[in-house]
Amino acid sequence: MLKIDGISSHYGGVQALDDISLFQREGEILALIGGNGAGKTTLLNLISGIIRPSCGKILFKGENIVSFPPERIVELGIIQVPEGRHLFGPLTVRENLELGAYRRRGKHNKKKISEDFKYILQLFPVLEKRLNQRAETLSGGEQQMLAIGRGLMGKPVLLLLDEPSLGLAPLVIQEIISVIERLRKEGTTVLLVEQNARAALRISDRAYVLETGKIWLHGTASDLLGTVEVKRAYLGQDSMAFSIR
Amino acid sequence: MDFSQQIAQYIVTGLTIGAIYAIVAMGFNIIHNATGIVNFAQCEFISLGGMFMYSLVVLFKVNLIISFFISTAGVALIGALIEIGPIRHARSKEIIVLIFLTIGLSEVLRGTAQEVWGTDNVGVPAFSGENPIHLLGGGTIVPQHIWIFAITVLVMLLLHYFFKKTLMGKAMRATAVNRRAAALAGISVNRMTLFSFAFSGALGAVAGIIIAPISTTSYDTGIMLGLKGFAAAILGGYGNFAGAILGGVILGLLESLGAGLVSSQYKDAIAFSVLLLVLFLKPTGIMGYGEAERV
Numbered sequence: 173m174l175k176i177d178g179i180s181s182h183y184g185g186v187q188a189l190d191d192i193s194l195f196q197r198e199g200e201i202l203a204l205i206g207g208n209g210a211g212k213t214t215l216l217n218l219i220s221g222i223i224r225p226s227c228g229k230i231l232f233k234g235e236n237i238v239s240f241p242p243e244r245i246v247e248l249g250i251i252q253v254p255e256g257r258h259l260f261g262p263l264t265v266r267e268n269l270e271l272g273a274y275r276r277r278g279k280h281n282k283k284k285i286s287e288d289f290k291y292i293l294q295l296f297p298v299l300e301k302r303l304n305q306r307a308e309t310l311s312g313g314e315q316q317m318l319a320i321g322r323g324l325m326g327k328p329v330l331l332l333l334d335e336p337s338l339g340l341a342p343l344v345i346q347e348i349i350s351v352i353e354r355l356r357k358e359g360t361t362v363l364l365v366e367q368n369a370r371a372a373l374r375i376s377d378r379a380y381v382l383e384t385g386k387i388w389l390h391g392t393a394s395d396l397l398g399t400v401e402v403k404r405a406y407l408g409q410d411s412m413a414f415s416i417r
Numbered sequence: 418m419d420f421s422q423q424i425a426q427y428i429v430t431g432l433t434i435g436a437i438y439a440i441v442a443m444g445f446n447i448i449h450n451a452t453g454i455v456n457f458a459q460c461e462f463i464s465l466g467g468m469f470m471y472s473l474v475v476l477f478k479v480n481l482i483i484s485f486f487i488s489t490a491g492v493a494l495i496g497a498l499i500e501i502g503p504i505r506h507a508r509s510k511e512i513i514v515l516i517f518l519t520i521g522l523s524e525v526l527r528g529t530a531q532e533v534w535g536t537d538n539v540g541v542p543a544f545s546g547e548n549p550i551h552l553l554g555g556g557t558i559v560p561q562h563i564w565i566f567a568i569t570v571l572v573m574l575l576l577h578y579f580f581k582k583t584l585m586g587k588a589m590r591a592t593a594v595n596r597r598a599a600a601l602a603g604i605s606v607n608r609m610t611l612f613s614f615a616f617s618g619a620l621g622a623v624a625g626i627i628i629a630p631i632s633t634t635s636y637d638t639g640i641m642l643g644l645k646g647f648a649a650a651i652l653g654g655y656g657n658f659a660g661a662i663l664g665g666v667i668l669g670l671l672e673s674l675g676a677g678l679v680s681s682q683y684k685d686a687i688a689f690s691v692l693l694l695v696l697f698l699k700p701t702g703i704m705g706y707g708e709a710e711r712v
Contacts, residue, residue: 220600221600243600243603243604246601246603247603251601251603258595258597258598258601260590260594260598260599261595262590263591267590270587271588271599271602272602274584274602274603274604277584
């Protein structure tokens with residue numbers, strides 16, 4: 173479904189990504205793990221068309237989408253839930269969700285959109301009481317749920333989740349993980365970017381480990397979960413292990 | 418005419434001119450929210466609205482209502498062209514560079530208007546005659562004041578409906594809040610910016626058209642009105658929707674009462690003193706409170 177082929181990216185002279193290649197099958201949960209500054213978010217923004225690579229191809233269902241503007245990529249069903257929420261703060265929760273369905277605007281979708289709206293509220297019941305509240309008044313966990321809900325309103329073919337667990341309480345993380353698992357059952361393909369390797373590997377099928385702009389390891393999630401280096405680098409306290417190795 | 422009648426008269430005039438300032442302020446706000454820039458070509462939108470109206474109604478004898486819509490659409494188109502051309506293709510996207518660009522564009526538009534229409538002040542007929550209507554309090558009001566008021570209220574209601582109820586309006590607000598998140602929701606940021614310029618063009622034109630029968634119009638009437646609209650926007654809280662209305666009305670009333678009770682020579686000074694005071698004392702304006710809701 174998604175194939176990234178030899179992507180490099182520079183950020184004002186500094187190389188952020190160096191010759192990255194990876195692929196993702198339809199229906200798969202793929203995890204992209206790595207520490208701060210490894211280039212995970214850069215990669216997602218390249219897929220979403222927010223930034224342009226210096227070279228390489230991004231193929232979605234066989235089509236090279238590298239030069240597409242963001243709105244055309246969303247149009248294809250590639251929907252990113254950005255890091256740090258990036259909600260429309262002064263707009264209400266309801267308006268945020270409505271705008272999630274922006275790519276499906278038009279009369280014939282009205283009924284389906286309102287069905288999805290109900291579905292999101294069923295996934296995240298806390299949002300129902302907050303519908304007419306400004307998004308910026310929500311708690312961190314609620315904001316993350318709203319961000320995911322807004323992404324889902326776009327009916328993603330490929331959902332890009334950037335650090336959904338960042339700064340959240342374990343209970344909320346658990347809730348979000350169960351939502352991701354539910355999405356998988358429903359056939360949504362998910363690309364999950366995480367620093368929290370343990371949680372990411374537990375729910376994903378395969379994973380790539382990114383380190384300072386390069387792919388350091390890849391394999392099935394269960395294999396990686398067993399890999400000593402990953403354990404030491406990301407699961408244990410010794411987070412320096414990678415740079416020292 | 419006794420004193421209370423006089424006051425009533427000043428208030429009516431103040432509200433009318435305040436309504437104009439509010440529309441102009443709204444035009445500044447819409448572009449500011451979409452792009453972060455102050456669009457000084459807003460002044461020219463006002464002049465062009467008035468001059469288009471004059472050309473159609475007086476020179477070409479076109480029906481008043483049709484002229485109104487053609488003039489508004491024409492200036493909206495000019496606004497759109499400004500965005501599609503110079504603003505979108507500016508090599509630097511620095512706010513300050515874009516602001517200077519709008520000043521340059523404003524000069525170009527004004528210069529062109531001067532070539533086309535000359536420098537004379539010209540009149541546009543009032544929408545429904547000049548016979549004053551007597552008010553209950555004893556003051557009088559010319560029908561054009563009622564038109565200005567009614568059209569302003571209508572424009573505000575339409576804007577309110579657009580921004581609060583339609584998906585496109587919400588998308589514009591979303592773009593104002595967070596361009597990146599808007600792009601990730603599939604909203605074309607370029608298109609929203611384009612709309613904001615077209616809207617501002619239309620708003621400027623409406624202001625220029627409805628005031629023309631009262632104050633006459635010329636290639637540069639927009640400068641003073643535009644700058645006062647800008648002052649109204651600052652007073653209300655730059656970028657704030659309700660603030661634009663409040664700022665416009667307050668400024669209009671101050672100006673009218675000041676001119677009437679003190680001296681009409683100070684009319685323009687009042688607006689700009691208010692602007693300076695606000696900038697010194699509370700730069701966020703009346704309704705502005707940091708990251709408050711914009712649009």
